[in-house]
Amino acid sequence: MTAATTTLPSSPRSFSNAQIALAFVAVAVVLTILQYIGLLPAWMHRLPEAIIPNFASVLDTVFNFVKDDLGLLALTRFLTEGLEWLLDFSANIFFGKRRFPNIGPIPWTAMAAVASVIGYYLGGWRLALLGGGTMVWTALIGQWEIAMQTMSVLAIAAPLAFVIGLSLGIAAWKYAWVDKAIKPILSVLQTLPFFTYLLPAVIFFKVGPTAGAVATTIYAIPPMILMTTLGLKKVSPEVVEAGKMSGCTKAQMLRHVYIPSARTEILVGVNQVIMLSLAMVVLTAFIGMPGLGAKLLAMMGSFKLGRSFEIGITIVLLAVMLDRMSKAWVIKQPEHFERGTPLWKKHSMLLLGLGLFIGFTLLSLVVPFLAEVGRGQDFSQGKELDNLIKAFLNIEWVKATTGFLRAFLNVQVLIPFRNFMLSIPTPAFILLVAAFAFALAGRREAIYALVFFSLVALSGWWDRAIITLYSVISAVSLAALIGLPIGILASRSKKWSERVLLVCDTAQTFPSFVYLIPAIMLFGITDVAVIFSILVFAMVPLTRYTIEGLRNVPEEMTEAADMSGAKRFQKLWSVQLPIALPTMAVGFNQAIMFAFFMVIIAAFIGTQDLGQELQRTLAGTDLGKNFVLGICVSLMALTFDLTIMKWAADKKRMLGLQ
Amino acid sequence: MNKFTTALTAGTLALAPLSAFAADSDDPIVIPIHNWSSQIVMSNVVGQILEMNGNAVEYVTTDSQAVYESVRLGDVTLEMEVWEGAFGASFRAAMEKGGIVDVGDHDAVTREDWWYPMWTKDACPGLPSWEALNDCAALFATAETGDKGRYLDGPVDWLKHGQERVEALGMDFVVVNAGSAAALWAEIGAAEADKRPIVVFNWTPNFAEAVWPGEFVEFPEWVDGCDKDPAVGPNPDALYDCGNPANGYMKKAAWEGMEEKWPSAYDILEKINFTNPQIAEMAKLVDIDELEPEEAAEVWLEANEGVWKSWLN
Numbered sequence: 002m003t004a005a006t007t008t009l010p011s012s013p014r015s016f017s018n019a020q021i022a023l024a025f026v027a028v029a030v031v032l033t034i035l036q037y038i039g040l041l042p043a044w045m046h047r048l049p050e051a052i053i054p055n056f057a058s059v060l061d062t063v064f065n066f067v068k069d070d071l072g073l074l075a076l077t078r079f080l081t082e083g084l085e086w087l088l089d090f091s092a093n094i095f096f097g098k099r100r101f102p103n104i105g106p107i108p109w110t111a112m113a114a115v116a117s118v119i120g121y122y123l124g125g126w127r128l129a130l131l132g133g134g135t136m137v138w139t140a141l142i143g144q145w146e147i148a149m150q151t152m153s154v155l156a157i158a159a160p161l162a163f164v165i166g167l168s169l170g171i172a173a174w175k176y177a178w179v180d181k182a183i184k185p186i187l188s189v190l191q192t193l194p195f196f197t198y199l200l201p202a203v204i205f206f207k208v209g210p211t212a213g214a215v216a217t218t219i220y221a222i223p224p225m226i227l228m229t230t231l232g233l234k235k236v237s238p239e240v241v242e243a244g245k246m247s248g249c250t251k252a253q254m255l256r257h258v259y260i261p262s263a264r265t266e267i268l269v270g271v272n273q274v275i276m277l278s279l280a281m282v283v284l285t286a287f288i289g290m291p292g293l294g295a296k297l298l299a300m301m302g303s304f305k306l307g308r309s310f311e312i313g314i315t316i317v318l319l320a321v322m323l324d325r326m327s328k329a330w331v332i333k334q335p336e337h338f339e340r341g342t343p344l345w346k347k348h349s350m351l352l353l354g355l356g357l358f359i360g361f362t363l364l365s366l367v368v369p370f371l372a373e374v375g376r377g378q379d380f381s382q383g384k385e386l387d388n389l390i391k392a393f394l395n396i397e398w399v400k401a402t403t404g405f406l407r408a409f410l411n412v413q414v415l416i417p418f419r420n421f422m423l424s425i426p427t428p429a430f431i432l433l434v435a436a437f438a439f440a441l442a443g444r445r446e447a448i449y450a451l452v453f454f455s456l457v458a459l460s461g462w463w464d465r466a467i468i469t470l471y472s473v474i475s476a477v478s479l480a481a482l483i484g485l486p487i488g489i490l491a492s493r494s495k496k497w498s499e500r501v502l503l504v505c506d507t508a509q510t511f512p513s514f515v516y517l518i519p520a521i522m523l524f525g526i527t528d529v530a531v532i533f534s535i536l537v538f539a540m541v542p543l544t545r546y547t548i549e550g551l552r553n554v555p556e557e558m559t560e561a562a563d564m565s566g567a568k569r570f571q572k573l574w575s576v577q578l579p580i581a582l583p584t585m586a587v588g589f590n591q592a593i594m595f596a597f598f599m600v601i602i603a604a605f606i607g608t609q610d611l612g613q614e615l616q617r618t619l620a621g622t623d624l625g626k627n628f629v630l631g632i633c634v635s636l637m638a639l640t641f642d643l644t645i646m647k648w649a650a651d652k653k654r655m656l657g658l659q
Numbered sequence: 660m661n662k663f664t665t666a667l668t669a670g671t672l673a674l675a676p677l678s679a680f681a682a683d684s685d686d687p688i689v690i691p692i693h694n695w696s697s698q699i700v701m702s703n704v705v706g707q708i709l710e711m712n713g714n715a716v717e718y719v720t721t722d723s724q725a726v727y728e729s730v731r732l733g734d735v736t737l738e739m740e741v742w743e744g745a746f747g748a749s750f751r752a753a754m755e756k757g758g759i760v761d762v763g764d765h766d767a768v769t770r771e772d773w774w775y776p777m778w779t780k781d782a783c784p785g786l787p788s789w790e791a792l793n794d795c796a797a798l799f800a801t802a803e804t805g806d807k808g809r810y811l812d813g814p815v816d817w818l819k820h821g822q823e824r825v826e827a828l829g830m831d832f833v834v835v836n837a838g839s840a841a842a843l844w845a846e847i848g849a850a851e852a853d854k855r856p857i858v859v860f861n862w863t864p865n866f867a868e869a870v871w872p873g874e875f876v877e878f879p880e881w882v883d884g885c886d887k888d889p890a891v892g893p894n895p896d897a898l899y900d901c902g903n904p905a906n907g908y909m910k911k912a913a914w915e916g917m918e919e920k921w922p923s924a925y926d927i928l929e930k931i932n933f934t935n936p937q938i939a940e941m942a943k944l945v946d947i948d949e950l951e952p953e954e955a956a957e958v959w960l961e962a963n964e965g966v967w968k969s970w971l972n
Contacts (some may be wrong), residue, residue: 291718391848412803518842527803603838
């Protein structure tokens with residue numbers, strides 16, 4: 002403590018951020034050294050149990066009060082019934098659940114035809130092929146019914162997220178106080194681990210598709226709100242003026258002026274909603290969401306690698322199809338026809354779709370195979386794939402490499418690093434994080450870091466939080482070592498950039514659960530397997546943003562470098578990278594957020610971090626503990642998010658990029 | 660389509676003679692499905708039996724621990740497999756809160772303990788005795804555990820007390836916890852390729868027996884109180900110095916309101932009773948023969964009419 006008083010003067014303003022950060026680091030180092038030579042009292046190393054407040058039980062009491070005494074449960078259960086009716090309706094249409102209106106299921110051939118027509122309408126032959134092909138693959142591989150179970154819930158959850166997100170976005174744009182109230186909630190929501198959504202969803206909305214739909218909706222809302230507000234704010238004054246001059250009422254202004262002008266941003270929001278909904282397919286299976294996710298978990302539970310791999314491919318195909326279609330929709334401008342164009346011509350695509358739909362529906366009444374691919378008629382190659390994957394994992398050099406990695410990385414690097422992080426006294430660690438925020442961003446972020454990490458310490462889950470952080474830091478560092486060079490190399494040519502970005506897209510939508518098993522088979526139940534599974538996921542944004550940052554460097558600058566005779570490496574190092582750095586920092590930030598997301602899933606391999614405790618709370622009704630753990634993860638992620646984003650924004654302003 | 664129509668006709672046919680005293684509600688009975696095959700098939704078997712009784716049945720996928728809270732609230736009507744070791748705690752906790760009832764035991768017994776696949780025995784012929792296992796500890800060493808053996812325990816939340824047992828019996832093993840059942844299978848699968856000796860947590864009945872033949876390690880026999888009284892068991896100063904009970908119960912549980920709402924279905928549920936071989940057969944239909952669970956249930960019902968016919972009212 003004496004070190005702190007001597008290096009920290011009463012008026013910090015006279016010192017630069019870097020100096021204060023350095024002072025923080027110095028204090029932290031002194032504390033750590035004291036700990037190592039055994040002079041630090043125990044209460045300075047870890048908060049004593051006695052002063053840790055029991056947040057969990059307080060929260061439990063509050064939850065129970067709100068749930069039972071204020072009647073929230075009765076309200077949500079009432080809403081559940083409405084939601085259930087909607088879900089039953091779509092379930093009947095998609096896979097023929099015996100509910101109103103009792104007309105489903107739609108034959109797969111009819112669906113495939115409609116998907117092709119929509120694809121053609123939005124983006125020509127390529128999208129038609131993608132749409133139809135995805136449906137045909139799903140049916141022929143024998144996953145039609147489970148895929149439609151998934152789609153039947155998404156068909157309700159995604160529009161719901163769209164409507165709620167759009168309304169909240171409009172409200173936030175209209176009223177400053179809504180915007181102010183919503184912003185922090187959104188930040189927390191976006192960093193909260195999904196396990197924290199799941200338990201309340203079950204308690205309030207009943208296990209099954211209803212809870213799955215609610216969790217999916219909540220997860221998908223934030224980007225919709227953000228994109229709506231962003232789009233509405235960007236509407237140009239001239240357009241608004243024109244609307245006012247033509248005498249629009251307030252409602253007309255919104256409907257005919259603002260929303261059409263913000264169309265692009267709103268549709269980007271729609272795209273985000275769809276992608277996030279698909280990301281939840283497997284996770285919501287834990288709370289009774291039927292379909293692809295549930296089947297995947299069952300397949301993993303009986304060690305069927307091939308079949309789970311096939312389900313993974315289906316999910317990727319569905320995601321890519323919906324992603325490309327909604328992106329094509331963003332670009333496609335509304336069509337305008339000359340006056341007097343016959344009605345059928347205006348709606349030729351609609352008619353074609355309808356015609357094919359009816360045609361295939363009728364045809365499938367005669368040919369049952371076109372209605373449903375029956376048992377044993379599918380082309381699943383589960384067993385063959387099983388053997389293929391196992392054979393690959395058993396190749397000598399693969400085993401030798403992973404064996405070496407396991408022995409070296411785990412024993413020499415990871416375990417010592419983890420033990421070191423755990424040995425740092427709590428106050429020293431908090432100071433280090435604050436110093437990091439101070440040096441990169443500034444005083445405000447440093448205060449946030451101090452408060453957030455102190456709260457984590459007070460939660461009583463410090464050790465587990467540190468292990469979580471250790472996994473995140475190790476994985477992101479390794480991901481940067483691999484992902485950045487790939488991004489830099491790929492950015493040299495347009496062709497390679499596109500290829501690598503496609504791989505990124507696929508890796509991002511491929512359900513992470515599928516590669517948990519191969520990761521374990523390669524590396525055993527060790528930290529290497531955990532880090533590996535996070536790394537695969539965290540590498541994606543790093544590579545993507547590196548490519549985007551480097552390719553968007555203004556041409557004048559690279560030309561200037563060429564003219565002054567810079568070598569390729571010099572150009573990269575002193576011109577391109579500095580300018581791309583802020584964008585790369587955004588990628589780095591996203592990598593950290595993804596890592597915080599994945600580290601929770603990695604609990605299924607076997608960890609001793611917050612994710613493991615969170616997974617445990619799913620079993621019971623420990624809402625309080627569940628919430629405390631979730632907030633711990635969220636606070637840590639938020640600290641990094643705030644700091645890095647502030648840094649990137651500052652840098653961009655300095656470079657005059659914004 | 661086909662499956663639905665058969666089920667529907669079967670349902671209506673069965674309903675006709677029964678309608679005289681069918682006081683069961685028309686609401687569907689909600690049966691939970693978990694992520695292991697025997698449970699999925701068994702639930703489908705029971706569902707199809709109840710459909711023959713004229714009940715409407717629906718399946719919902721749930722977590723096997725969280726399900727007890729759902730049963731308590733009536734969101735889920737029944738649970739076919741309550742394992743003493745794995746779910747006893749969740750079940751008892753739900754019982755204490757109220758809303759869930761015990762509908763009796765299956766004849767099937769459950770066992771959960773340290774287990775090894777057969778190839779391990781080639782390297783360590785003294786097995787299954789635990790002393791022999793301990794003498795071979797070095798065979799199970801990994802890069803992380805040094806010269807001690809590694810025992811792969813179930814997820815921490817299964818509360819298997821592997822660590823306590825290692826200490827109580829003074830074994831040269833390090834306990835590592837897997838994060839999920841899938842993680843356990845992945846480790847066994849990886850060891851299978853080069854027949855590496857491995858000792859992991861496992862249980863019966865499950866699909867693994869059919870895929871990887873193996874045996875449980877024989878620890879000092881379970882004596883009541885081994886988990887509460889240090890004096891019980893070979894080590895007078897330690898708890899958990901015995902193996903787990905070799906015949907744990909497997910119960911059926913139901914929502915409290917089931918008996919009133921669907922009396923006839925509840926009556927059937929009380930009579931339903933499966934044995935270990937029957938359960939193994941159900942699992943085999945899915946895990947080895949690669950049938951879909953609903954289809955496996957149909958096949959099983961067809962082949963075992965003698966077993967279930969008498970349960971129907």
